[in-house]
Amino acid sequence: MKHIPKDIIKSCLKESAKFLAYSYSAFIICYFILKLIFWDRLWIVGLISTFIPLIFFPTFLIAIIGLLIIKKRWFTIISAIACIFLISWLHIKYFSPAPINITNSQPRLKILSHNVGWYATQSPTLFKLIHQQKPDIIFLQEIVRKHTERAFTWLKADYPYQIGTPPVGILSKYPIVSSEILHLAGHRETQQRAIIKFNEQEVVIYNMQATGPWFKKSRIGRFLKIPVYKYGKRAPEIQDLVERVERENLPVIVAGDFNMTDETQDYDRVQKVMQDSFRESGLGFGFTWPNGWELKLLVKRSNWRLNYPVCRIDYIWYSNHWGAKSSSVLEATESDHLPVGAELILLK
Structure with missing residues (x-):
């Protein structure tokens, strides 16, 4: 040689x-x-x-x-x-958070939102997460019956007000005055709208699950098909949500899996009517997905687990009635989404 x-x-x-x-x-x-x-x-x-x-x-x-x-x-x-x-x-x-200055007398809500990934997250894990964080209101996406039968039951004493309608659920320490199931833009994805009684006034909350983008084959010419990134179903859902929030007269909190990053046009639409708690008071990139993905490798037929999320698609938003004291990405469960939390202060 x-x-x-x-x-x-x-x-x-x-x-x-x-x-x-x-x-x-x-x-x-x-x-x-x-x-x-x-x-x-x-x-x-x-x-x-x-x-x-x-x-x-x-x-x-x-x-x-x-x-x-x-x-x-x-x-x-x-x-x-x-x-x-x-x-x-x-x-x-x-890396320039701007949390609001508050006094001890101002009413506050601690929020937790988590896409549990259907059967991936075990009920004991979900119970442990909630028990450690002690939020006031919990927004859950992609839940299944086992979560409502086990975790919801275990949490009944601390969260007596529950709406468990898979694939979405809300748990609250405060009374739920009313609730409804939504299908934004008439699509299949399920969302929730509820009104809670907090600090002697009503607050509107939305539990959000937007249609996720993915790759689908698209024909180029007569014989060639290529994978194309499709996300067109999400935009009408986001627009429907924005229009609903604009019509609300009460303080609003929206949390959940939006399946969009902060560089999308859909994010820009939401930001025009609400504030992003992590953008206002969080530190870092706030990536939440995809955690723990197993990627098939050709080498030795082994798998490689992606333990570091690369996108932020889970959010806690609020209307101008609120301010954000803190916001963070929380400890991982078995889900491919990381949970997110925020502490919001009622300003008016």
């Missing part, structure tokens, strides 16, 4: 680094142009946006490649500016 000279290896690595740097730079520029023009109307933009901010992190590597390998002044300056913008954006958006 012939020995490959070191200078050839070095040259190949250098050219590969240049190719990656230029390709990634072109990819990011194209993404921003397409998002500016189409936003969620183009499925490829919606797919890429799902993985932001992770997809921006290679920018730091590109700056190093530009400085040490490409060594072109214009590229080094541009990549350095990009790094400065990225750091500033990350700091402002994810």
Whole structure:
């Protein structure tokens, strides 16, 4: 076997680094142009946006490649500016919480929301989570009968007001005045609207489960089929929710699995009528999904478990009657969603 000279290896690595740097730079520029023009109307933009901010992190590597390998002044300056913008954006958006200042006399509600993943989350685990967190109101999605028969029963003493109608459920320490099952935009997904009595006034709560996006085969031409990222059913549901919230006169809390990230146009629609508790008072990226996914690998027919979520799709929202004291992502259960919690203060 012939020995490959070191200078050839070095040259190949250098050219590969240049190719990656230029390709990634072109990819990011194209993404921003397409998002500016189409936003969620183009499925490829919606797919890429799902993985932001992770997809921006290679920018730091590109700056190093530009400085040490490409060594072109214009590229080094541009990549350095990009790094400065990225750091500033990350700091402002994810690491600058602004929780409200409160007094002990102001009424507050502790909220917990969790998509339990159907049969994945065991009733003892759910009971333990709630017992540790001690929330005032609990929003649950993708529950099954075993949860209402076991966990709900075990929690009856602390949460006497319960609406367990699989696949959604609400548990409350405060009286539930009324409740109804919703199918936003007439779709199959199930949501809940209820009114509770808190601090001698009524509060509207929505338990949210939006239709999840996924890949479906789409025909290109006569013979070719490619996987396309489909999320069109979610937008009418979100619009229906927004219109309902706009008509509410009482304080509103909406929590649940929205199946959208904070880079989507649907998120922007919700943000116009409510505030995101984690954005206001949480610290970090707040990723909640997919936790514990098992990915099939070809190597040795083994599985690899994804224990680090890469998207934030579970939220606790509130109307301007409230302020957020704190918000956090909680300890994992057996579900592929992490639970989220927030403490809200009634301001008016």
